[in-house]
Amino acid sequence: MAQDTLWTCTFxxxxxxxxxxxxxxxxxxxxxxxxxxxxxxxxxxxCIAIIDSLGNLQSRxxxxxxxxxxxxxxxxxxxxxxxxxxxxxxxxxxxxxxMKTDTFGDIIWRKTVL
Numbered sequence: 400m401a402q403d404t405l406w407t408c409t410f411x412x413x414x415x416x417x418x419x420x421x422x423x424x425x426x427x428x429x430x431x432x433x434x435x436x437x438x439x440x441x442x443x444x445x446c447i448a449i450i451d452s453l454g455n456l457q458s459r460x461x462x463x464x465x466x467x468x469x470x471x472x473x474x475x476x477x478x479x480x481x482x483x484x485x486x487x488x489x490x491x492x493x494x495x496x497x498m499k500t501d502t503f504g505d506i507i508w509r510k511t512v513l
Contacts, residue, residue, distance in 0.1 A: 406454030411435060416446075420473045427452030430480070432473045435461070443469065445484055447504040460504030479507065 412435045419433040429450045434443040445462040462482075472483035479501040487493045495513040500506055 408450050408454045408456060410448065410456055410459065412437070415443075417469070419469070419471060422473055422475060424475065428457070430473065430475065432482070434469050445469075445482065447473070447480065447482075447500070458503065460500075462498065462500075462504070462506060478502065480504070 422430040
């Protein structure tokens with residue numbers, strides 16, 4: 400590890416994973432989000448993880464998708480998170496979603512906006 404690196408954190412699945420956002424929090428922890436492929440071909444789920452200020456994985460939560468779903472935006476609100484995402488199932492048009500989760504990443508509501 401380089402002298403100016405305080406810590407590193409690596410997690411993910413056996414297939415393709417992508418980090419979309421890193422959101423610093425007031426307590427020094429971080430919310431990281433993106434997607435994790437659930438098979439080697441197309442399926443993926445949105446992943447929300449909380450990393451403490453020392454780089455330890457505190458929690459990881461998955462939002463199941465229809466088939467392929469990618470997260471593009473996250474923001475912390477008083478009682479959880481707001482996420483923007485898009486996805487599709489084979490043979491259907493792409494959809495754009497807006498989701499609200501609680502502080503643990505459990506979906507409170509999910510709206511298809513396009």
